[in-house]
Amino acid sequence: MQRPGVRTLLAGVLLGSAVIAAAPAGAQAPVAVASERDGDRRIAPETYQIGPEDLLQISVWKNEALSRLVPVRPDGKISLPLLNDVQAAGLTALELREILARKLADYMPNPEVSVIVSEVRSFKVSVMGEVAKPGRYELKSWATVLDVLAMAGGFTQFASRSRIVILQADGKTMKRIPFNYNRVAGEQENFYLRNGDIILVP
DSSP states (O other), X not given: OOOHHHHHHHHHHHHHHOOBTSOOSTTXXXXXXXXXXXXXXXXXXXXXXXXXXXXXEEEETTOTTTOEEEEOOTTSEEXXXXXXXXXXXXXXXXXXXXXXXXXXXXXXXXXXXXXEEEEOOOOEEEEEESBSSOEEEEOSSOOBHHHHXXXXXXXXXXXXXXXXXXXXXXXXXXXXXXXXXXXXXXXXXXXXXXXXXXXXXX
């Protein structure tokens, strides 16, 4: 039987909601998996987009003064000598490398820049409701719905496994993606989560 308190909480949430330019250090960054069909959630994205709290190793060849480990601020920017604030969040490491090289070209000839995501800290998903360990999880690699449910310790005895919902930001709204755990081996596809996704288990 569903516990009224949890049902009320989840109903309120649902209604209210209506990589790198060079090789990564260690295995911190999400593993890239080639995608043949754009938008297919069953396949991990090809490239990792930098996010707030990530740590980036910026290296400028023959210029140690500009080479440093920098955190991505909550506003998505990094601070570097000469360039001051540069937008990093939402870009791949390759895209950021090209932007930095272009900006540094105003100060030096043919700058050689590399960007390494040395530590991923921005890739987070949340699990709410009838799981053993609800909470926010910081991921170091691409993970599917089943992967994260396992991290959350599995279901409680009150969980409605056929009525799971994944909330995903879609512009200014939240998109609801139904997930039926009982049919994962058949009709239901297990797919990769995106940064910021919320799994609701009623």
